[in-house]
Amino acid sequence: MAIQSSNKSKIIYTLLAWSISAAIFFPIFWTLLTSFKTEAEAISASPSLFMFDWTLENYQDVLARSPYFEHFWNSVVISLGSSLIGLLIAIPAAWSMAFVQTKRTKNLLMWMLSTKMLPPVGVLIPIYLLFRDFDLLDTKLGLVIVMTLINLPIMVWMLYTYFREIPNEILEASRMDGASIKAEIFHVLLPIALPGIASTLLLNVILAWNEAFWTLILTAANAAPLTAFIASYSSPEGLFYAKLSAASAMAIAPILILGWFSQKQLVRGLTFGAVK
Amino acid sequence: MGSITLKQVTKSFDEVNVIKPLDLEIRDGEFIVFVGPSGCGKSTLLRMIAGLEDTTSGNIEIDGQDATSTPPAKRGLAMVFQSYALYPHMSVRNNIAFPLKRAKVPPAEIEEKIASAARILNLGDYLDRKPGQLSGGQRQRVAIGRAIVRQPSAFLFDEPLSNLDASLRVNMRLEISELHKSLKTTMIYVTHDQVEAMTMADRIAVFNAGVIEQVGTPLELYQYPVNRFVAGFIGSPKMNFIELDTPQEDGATCLGVRPEHIEITESGGLWQGKVGVVEHLGSETFLHVQVEGADTLTVKANGDCALRYGDDVYLGAQPNKILRFDSQGQTIANG
Amino acid sequence: MATTHSRTLAQFMLFPSVVLLLAWMIVPLCMTLYFSFLDYNLLSPGTEEFIGFLNYEFFLTDPAFFESFFNTLVLVGGVLLITICGGIGLAILLDQAIWGRNYVRIMVLAPFFVMPTVSALVWKNMLMNPVNGLFAHFATFIGIEPIDFFSQAPLLSIIIIVSWQWLPFAALILLTAIQSLDREQLEAADLDGAGPFSKFFYIVLPHLSRAVTAVILIETIFLLSIFAEILVTTSGGPGYESTNITYLIYTQSLLQFDVGGGSAGGIIAVIIANIVAIFLMRLIGKNLEG
Numbered sequence: 001m002a003i004q005s006s007n008k009s010k011i012i013y014t015l016l017a018w019s020i021s022a023a024i025f026f027p028i029f030w031t032l033l034t035s036f037k038t039e040a041e042a043i044s045a046s047p048s049l050f051m052f053d054w055t056l057e058n059y060q061d062v063l064a065r066s067p068y069f070e071h072f073w074n075s076v077v078i079s080l081g082s083s084l085i086g087l088l089i090a091i092p093a094a095w096s097m098a099f100v101q102t103k104r105t106k107n108l109l110m111w112m113l114s115t116k117m118l119p120p121v122g123v124l125i126p127i128y129l130l131f132r133d134f135d136l137l138d139t140k141l142g143l144v145i146v147m148t149l150i151n152l153p154i155m156v157w158m159l160y161t162y163f164r165e166i167p168n169e170i171l172e173a174s175r176m177d178g179a180s181i182k183a184e185i186f187h188v189l190l191p192i193a194l195p196g197i198a199s200t201l202l203l204n205v206i207l208a209w210n211e212a213f214w215t216l217i218l219t220a221a222n223a224a225p226l227t228a229f230i231a232s233y234s235s236p237e238g239l240f241y242a243k244l245s246a247a248s249a250m251a252i253a254p255i256l257i258l259g260w261f262s263q264k265q266l267v268r269g270l271t272f273g274a275v276k
Numbered sequence: 277m278g279s280i281t282l283k284q285v286t287k288s289f290d291e292v293n294v295i296k297p298l299d300l301e302i303r304d305g306e307f308i309v310f311v312g313p314s315g316c317g318k319s320t321l322l323r324m325i326a327g328l329e330d331t332t333s334g335n336i337e338i339d340g341q342d343a344t345s346t347p348p349a350k351r352g353l354a355m356v357f358q359s360y361a362l363y364p365h366m367s368v369r370n371n372i373a374f375p376l377k378r379a380k381v382p383p384a385e386i387e388e389k390i391a392s393a394a395r396i397l398n399l400g401d402y403l404d405r406k407p408g409q410l411s412g413g414q415r416q417r418v419a420i421g422r423a424i425v426r427q428p429s430a431f432l433f434d435e436p437l438s439n440l441d442a443s444l445r446v447n448m449r450l451e452i453s454e455l456h457k458s459l460k461t462t463m464i465y466v467t468h469d470q471v472e473a474m475t476m477a478d479r480i481a482v483f484n485a486g487v488i489e490q491v492g493t494p495l496e497l498y499q500y501p502v503n504r505f506v507a508g509f510i511g512s513p514k515m516n517f518i519e520l521d522t523p524q525e526d527g528a529t530c531l532g533v534r535p536e537h538i539e540i541t542e543s544g545g546l547w548q549g550k551v552g553v554v555e556h557l558g559s560e561t562f563l564h565v566q567v568e569g570a571d572t573l574t575v576k577a578n579g580d581c582a583l584r585y586g587d588d589v590y591l592g593a594q595p596n597k598i599l600r601f602d603s604q605g606q607t608i609a610n611g
Numbered sequence: 612m613a614t615t616h617s618r619t620l621a622q623f624m625l626f627p628s629v630v631l632l633l634a635w636m637i638v639p640l641c642m643t644l645y646f647s648f649l650d651y652n653l654l655s656p657g658t659e660e661f662i663g664f665l666n667y668e669f670f671l672t673d674p675a676f677f678e679s680f681f682n683t684l685v686l687v688g689g690v691l692l693i694t695i696c697g698g699i700g701l702a703i704l705l706d707q708a709i710w711g712r713n714y715v716r717i718m719v720l721a722p723f724f725v726m727p728t729v730s731a732l733v734w735k736n737m738l739m740n741p742v743n744g745l746f747a748h749f750a751t752f753i754g755i756e757p758i759d760f761f762s763q764a765p766l767l768s769i770i771i772i773v774s775w776q777w778l779p780f781a782a783l784i785l786l787t788a789i790q791s792l793d794r795e796q797l798e799a800a801d802l803d804g805a806g807p808f809s810k811f812f813y814i815v816l817p818h819l820s821r822a823v824t825a826v827i828l829i830e831t832i833f834l835l836s837i838f839a840e841i842l843v844t845t846s847g848g849p850g851y852e853s854t855n856i857t858y859l860i861y862t863q864s865l866l867q868f869d870v871g872g873g874s875a876g877g878i879i880a881v882i883i884a885n886i887v888a889i890f891l892m893r894l895i896g897k898n899l900e901g
Contacts, residue, residue, distance in 0.1 A: 006708075014709040020701065024778065025718035028725065030745065031733050043743040089631065092624030100621035110892055112628070113828075115636050117888040119836050121860040122881040123639035125646060125870050130639070149635045156628055172328050173361035175348040176432075177375035177422065181620060187374070191365040210726035212839030213857075217865065230728045231843060241737055248729045259724040260717055330614045347616055 028252075035059070035245035042241035058246035065243075066229060068250055075225035075254075077140050078215070079208035082147030083201050086155045089148070091197070094159035095185065099168055109160065112153040120150075120213050131218060138220045146218065147208045154207070155200055162196025163189070199265035202258070206266075209255045226251040277339045278429035278462030279304040280325060285334035287320055294320050296486045297334065302430075302464060307456050310466045311473040311509070312483030319434055321483075322466045326432050327351050339429060349378075354423035355432040358439060360415045362407035368418050369403040375426045393421040396455070413444045420455070430462035437472065449476060470510055474498070482506050504605040507532050513562060515599075516573045518547075528600035528608055535562065535576040537597040540583070545592035547573065551583050565589060640881065646874035653868035666875035675851045675859060676876075680883070682766055683855040686773070687834045693774040694830065695823060698781030703815070705782070706789045716783075723779040731843035734772045735761065765845045765853035772840055777833075781826045788822035789815065828891055835884055856880045 022029075034042050036054045062068060097105050127146070128137075136142030166189065174188045190197065212227040219228050230251045233244050259266060280302040287295035295317045302308050310318040323329040325336060327348035336344045343351055354375070362371050372393055376386045394400045397417040407415055416436060423431055433452070437445045453476050456463050467473055473480045474494045482489045482497065482505070490497060490506045501507035507515050511534055518531045539545070540563075549567035561581040565573050575591060583589060600608040647666050651659045670676055705715060722730065738745050739760040747757035760768040792815065800810050836857050841847055847854035847862065854862070860880060864873025 010708050010710070013704065013707040014711070017704050017707070017709045017715050018711070020704065021715040021718040024775070025721050027730070027733050027738060027775070028721050030737060034737060089627045093628035096621035096625045100617050102618070108625070108629070112632055113832075114888050114892065115632050116832050117835070117884050117891075118636060118640075119857060119877070119880040119884045120838075121836070121857045121873075122643055122877040122884075123635075124860065124877060125864050125874055126639035126642035128865070129642075129870075149631060152628060152632060167359060167361065169357045169359050169361035170363065172326075172348070173355065173357060173422075174363070174374070175328065176326060176353065176355040177426070178349045178378040179374075180349065180378075183378055188363055192363070194365075206724060210724075212727045213836060216728075216839060216842065217861075227726050227728050227839070230726065230732060231839070233732060241743065244732060244736060248733055252725050252729050255726075256721060256724045259720065263717065263720055328614065345616075347614075 028256075031245045031248050033245075034241055035249045037242050037245075039240050039242045042245070058242045059250070061243050062247045062250065066232065066247075068229065068247075071224055071226050071229035072250075072254070074140060074219075074223055075209055075227075078143045078147055078223075078225050079205045081140070081144040082151065082208050083155075083204040085144065086148045086152050086204060087159075087197065087201060090152060090155035090159050090200075091185075091190075093156050094163050095189065097156070097160050098163035098166075099171055109157065112156055116150070116153045124217065127214075128217065137218060138222045138224075140223045142218060143215060143223055143225070146214045147211060150211070150214070151204045151207055155204055158200045158203070159193070159196065162193050162200070165196075166192055195265060199262070202262050202266055206255055206259060277304055279339055280430060280462070280464070281335075281337040281340075282321075282325075283335040283337070285321070285324065285336060286332045287317070287324060287329065288332050294486055295324070295332075298486075298488055300481065300488060300491065302462060305460050305462055306478045307453075307463045307465065307476060309473040309477035309480045310464065310483055311468065311470055311480055313509075314468055316483040317486040318466050318468075318483040322432055322434055322464060325464065326353055326355050352426075352429045353432055354426050354428035354430075355434065356416075356419045356423050356436045358435040360407070360419040360439075362415055362418055362422075364407055367404050367406055368399060368410070368421075371407065371418055372421045372425055375422060379426070389425045393425050396424070396458075397421045397451075412440050413448060416440065416448060417451075420452070424455070424459065428461070430464060433463065433465040435467055436465075437467070438469075445472075452476065471512060474510065480510075482509055484509075500607070501599070502607055504530065504532065504601045504607075507599055507601075507607070513574045513576070516571075517601075518567075518570045518573075523603070524600065526600065526608055527602045529603045530601040530605075532599040532601060533573075533593045533597060535574040537593050538573065538575045539592045539594075540575065540577060540581075541590045541592050543590055545590035547591045549573065549589060549591065551585055551587045551589055554581075554583065554585060556581075563589075565591060567591070643874045643877045643881075646870050647878050649871045649874075651870040651874075653870055662871070666871045667879070670863075670872055670875045670879060675854065676879075678851045679854040679856050679859040682851075682853065683835070683857075683883075685766060686770060686837060686855055687831060689767075689770040690773045690777060690834055691827060691830060693770070694777045694781040695785075695826060697774070697778050698785045698826065699816075699819065699823075701778070701782040702785035702789050703811075705786050719782055720779045722776050723783075725776065727776065727839040728843055730776055731772055731840040734768075734775070735844045739768060761845050761853075762849055765849065769837075769840055769844060769853055772844070773834065773837060777830055780830070784822050784826055785819060788819050792818050831887065831891060835887065856883065 035058055036056070037052050038055055038057075041052045097109060131137045131142050134142075136145070170192070171184055171188060174184045179187065209225075210227065212231070215225050215227045216231055219225070230247055233247055282298060282300040282302075284297045284299060285295060286293065286297050298321070310322060312318045320329060324331050327343070327346060327350075331344050334344075335342055338346075338351060338353070363374065366374065369390055372390050373386050376389060381389070390403070394403060397420060399414070399417055399421055402410060402414060402418075407418065410418065419436070436452075437448050440448060449472060452463075452465075456476075465472075465476060477494055479491060479493055480497055481491045484505050490502045492500075494510075497506060497510045501510060504517070508517070513535050515532045515534050516538070518533070520529050520531065523529050547565075547567045547570065549565040552564040552566050552572060554564075555562040557579070559579045561577045561579060561583075563575040563577055563581070563583060565575055567573050573591065577583070602608055648661055648663060649659045650662045650665070701719065705712065705719070709715065725733075736744065741747050741757050741759035744757075746760075750757040758764075796814055797810060800814055805813070837855060838857050838861065841853060841855065841858045842861075845853040847858045851859070856876070857880065860873050860876040863869050863876055
């Protein structure tokens with residue numbers, strides 16, 4: 001009896017969970033599907049799920065219309081570059097906060113986080129003007145700098161929560177074993193914290209990849225990443241659903257695939273240590 | 277060589293004096309145990325010797341050299357932590373090799389030393405495992421192995437056995453003692469367990485509230501405790517204290533007598549009382565006797581003691597086995 | 612618990628992060644503050660002059676300011692409400708024994724990886740478009756008048772889109788939190804005769820408070836500066852119905868080239884964010900301790 005009823009509830013919960021998650025996933029699914037349709041089918045009043053003429057011409061059109069691979073490359077450079085540089089700066093800071101705690105540590109961390117609350121518009125004009133004066137507008141370097149800075153607090157915070165899970169005694173043991181600070185960090189701390197560092201890197205790559213304030217404002221053509229590439233489809237000439245879908249699919253596919261493959265690490269990183 | 281001298285050493289955290297000015301001479305090759313209740317400063321002092329904590333004032337000398345502000349890596353000491361603190365991402369072999377690699381020892385020599393440490397500590401079969409795959413006792417051995425390969429001038433042990441279960445603890449106690457006998461290196465061992473202190477130490481330093489109450493061999497502490505704290509801390513079961521209503525003529529306000537020194541007599545002893553709980557351990561029996569005009573006294577009797585709950589007994593003790601304490605808790609010398 | 616040596620080292624290692632963030636915060640902020648007192652238009656360079664609080668006066672008395680301030684609050688509050696309530700429900704559902712949980716999780720997680728510009732475009736054109744959107748097709752199919760989302764309920768439409776993006780994040784954090792709940796507590800509650808509702812309100816919900824705090828903090832950080840979704844869908848309209856503070860300042864300074872006015876707006880946005888931040892930090896300080 002008990003087994004039967006629990007099986008019954010399992011069926012109900014499974015159906016419920018699948019229908020809700022399918023609904024959440026639907027916009028992405030629909031976009032992917034539409035990207036393989038012809039424009040006529042894409043706006044058809046009675047859209048069909050699978051029974052249409054599958055075509056790749058939308059992808060060809062998008063590639064012909066705009067330099068996708070250039071945008072893609074810009075996105076890679078900006079998100080990966082800023083995340084790696086961010087790690088270099090954040091790891092020492094997180095080490096200090098996690099292992100040499102003082103009364104100020106908590107306040108410092110909160111302060112760093114609060115810089116993240118500073119609305120970008122508050123500094124928009126000076127950054128824009130500074131970038132103009134230093135010839136950083138529409139350059140990858142400029143965006144790498146901005147992305148590094150806006151994600152730095154999050155990186156420090158994430159790394160801090162990961163480092164804090166490492167017992168201080170292990171680092172003290174390495175000091176007793178004659179390790180220099182360099183050896184302590186490279187041979188002991190980093191290998192132990194590698195999963196945490198990897199998920200920090202991943203999350204920040206995703207955040208930087210999807211960032212759409214600075215990337216839209218500070219770039220024009222040369223350094224425009226995929227966010228700007230796709231934004232160009234919001235103009236009326238882009239109102240071709242199938243091509244829009246193809247472009248969307250191309251913009252999100254890399255990060256979607258990366259995210260799915262690394263979801264286990266990501267989920268842990270996403271909780272920011274708020275959940276043990 | 278491994279003599280360590282502490283001169284007027286103090287430590288304070290935020291105005292709280294954790295260690296009050298303290299002098300201690302640790303001789304080369306001796307096994308000294310810091311014992312005391314938790315929070316007495318013994319672990320802090322060990323960490324100061326290790327260099328993991330700053331010394332607020334005073335000097336720490338290692339082999340005659342002032343090492344007060346030398347970083348831990350340069351002090352030539354090895355430490356075994358309570359949590360073992362093994363490197364979880366390294367195999368046992370690499371854990372043991374770590375300090376040698378840091379000291380840039382040639383690979384061939386490292387191999388040799390790992391092999392000999394593995395032999396001494398019976399780790400041969402586990403060298404390629406990760407710490408996570410080992411039992412508590414094995415991890416403890418690896419931690420010791422990591423310490424001995426460096427041939428430090430002294431070993432520091434910070435409550436190394438407190439995470440092990442009781443039977444394993446007895447074994448490891450013996451192993452560490454044997455290790456000391458064969459290596460003849462100075463060992464400083466921190467514990468709150470007075471049994472560990474008594475069984476392993478050449479000398480014991482009893483800590484209480486940031487001061488050393490007494491330093492001496494186990495038997496000295498047992499026989500001639502300088503004050504009531506030491507008398508109560510050393511020995512198991514604890515010494516019985518009998519508060520006196522009126523001070524004796526030598527000023528004693530409290531008497532102390534160990535359970536094993538109380539004799540049970542048929543009639544006419546120093547104290548009369550009723551037997552309470554009786555604990556039979558087989559080899560011996562502990563009686564908790566409710567004495568008139570005093571608290572409960574713990575009495576150690578033979579294993580075949582036939583006394584039962586509620587029996588009336590008389591208790592006595594040889595005068596020279598009774599310690600007398602003055603109102604300050606200091607022992608009043610016999611004589 | 613450390614030595615002077617390691618403390619010095621720690622300060623040295625903190626230095627780059629602190630200096631960079633300080634520079635990132637102070638330098639532009641001071642410039643913004645300076646510009647906000649100027650009559651400074653990019654179209655007429657060289658004519659800057661000090662005009663005191665005039666920019667602030669203009670900005671604060673502009674009806675658009677109040678509307679966009681209100682919109683900002685509704686946007687942040689609405690998205691928080693939807694994602695947290697929906698997230699708790701979803702988390703409880705995903706915590707049950709179900710078949711194919713990994714696939715369900717992948718599908719739920721997906722919107723988080725979609726860049727804001729893409730999700731805004733997809734929702735705007737393919738789902739919410741009043742003529743060719745899927746919702747319109749569906750409405751026609753069941754015989755009702757299709758809704759023109761972006762002209763009839765622009766702010767709500769944006770809230771729906773942003774909620775869709777952030778729901779996975781909330782659900783995932785809350786799911787992790789629920790999974791860390793000690794099962795023995797629930798069993799003890801069972802023995803005490805607690806029903807599902809009292810179990811939820813007295814055990815599950817208090818256990819989640821820490822995670823909910825984290826979700827509020829992180830989402831607020833990002834939601835206060837929602838930009839791309841508005842730019843791509845409604846451009847703030849119709850009128851100012853879907854303009855938030857961020858977007859208002861963007862239009863003032865970069866579309867109307869009024870640097871002075873935009874800067875004054877920026878400073879006001881910073882002040883608002885600080886009020887929110889102080890409020891949040893209080894909340895966090897209490898809930899994220901230990």
